[in-house]
Amino acid sequence: MIVALGSFEGLCGFRTARDCAGLLSALNLDRMHRYCTTLRSVPEESALRQVFSAFLTEGPALVNDVTRAVAREAHTAGPYQAAFAGYDSIARAHPADPGLLPALMLNHFRLAPGEGLFLGAGVPHAYIRGLGVEVMAGSDNVLRCGLTTKHVDSQELLRVIAFSAAPVRILRPTATGSGEELFATPVDDFRLSVVRPGPHRESVALDFLAPQILLCTAGTVSVIGPEGEIALPVGSSVYAPAGEPVTVAGDGTVYRATVDVSFP
Structure with missing residues (x-):
């Protein structure tokens, strides 16, 4: 779990398939249409798995398109503006990193000082900015989805990740x-x-x-x-x-x- 010592921002757990489709549609990119269709027509767990898996193997062209789109939408009023501002920060910190694409599927959250967030096993997450106290259970299996120079084991990641949507629950x-x-x-x-x-x-x-x-x-x-x-x-x-x-x-x-x- 993480407890914020100051203003804190991050990503945690999957959005619902419907919410993912709404966010991807807001990017106004033709190449996202097929992913939106999957998210709206396939049972949720399967849809999240299919789109997440595909994003892990997408090429640099879509990453570049998304980078430009989130920079634009971060300054456009709308229901996803705060999330797009977070993704824009990620894109600037990790230029051309394919991890930007699966990050779009995760819930965007903000914590005030003293607020916390519990992260269960198999829940993908990322910290965008801020300082906090983090405590973890013992584990020999910490996996990375991207936004790193370290090795990304996609097959093992897909085996252990929990493809279930869940809202962010802030702890006090x-x-x-x-x-x-x-x-x-x-x-x-x-x-x-x-x-x-x-x-x-x-x-x-x-x-x-x-x-x-x-x-x-x-x-x-x-x-x-x-x-x-x-x-x-x-x-x-x-x-x-x-x-x-x-x-x-x-x-x-x-x-x-x-x-x-x-x-x-």
Whole structure:
């Protein structure tokens, strides 16, 4: 998952086939007509797979046409203007990259500071701009769709990707009553929360059943453990092993990454 530290913009998950067709039609490119037809006439999962697969093998001519079209539509009022502005940023950052085409099929999103987004397995995504805190489950299978100089394994990508449309669901933390605000996710591989000691709560004692990483993103805080106290300036982090009680004190913001430990 990703939590924004400032204004954040990205792409996540597939649009509906109908929405994909609407966006591609708005580009006003003749070569997109057949893709729009597929998206409007074929069952959704199959349509998304067919068009996404075809986009991965398209040549530079369509990429160049789309690059010019998104630059134009980014300055044209319409339902997809914000998304086209995002795609224009991608095209400028990655000129002539064929990954621009499959990116058109993904939901465009924006996060305000402190908002988060959970990304399930097999969900394609891209970060366009912004700074955030990202935490991931253990994996030996991170695949790339494009917009990179690294290897793109198209066949493996098509095997594992989830071709199902889903809306972007923005997460906001909820207070736990113990001084933390937790971002609730449907997995126990990790647990991300934010701790904000300050004038009204000078210190927060954290549970210590699992290993944890504490990252300071604002203010001045210190971390107190069995071995003593350590200052944690902005941008620095500290690791605390399981079984060691930890208290965060001061006036600032600390993101805490750990795992969900529960007993039957």
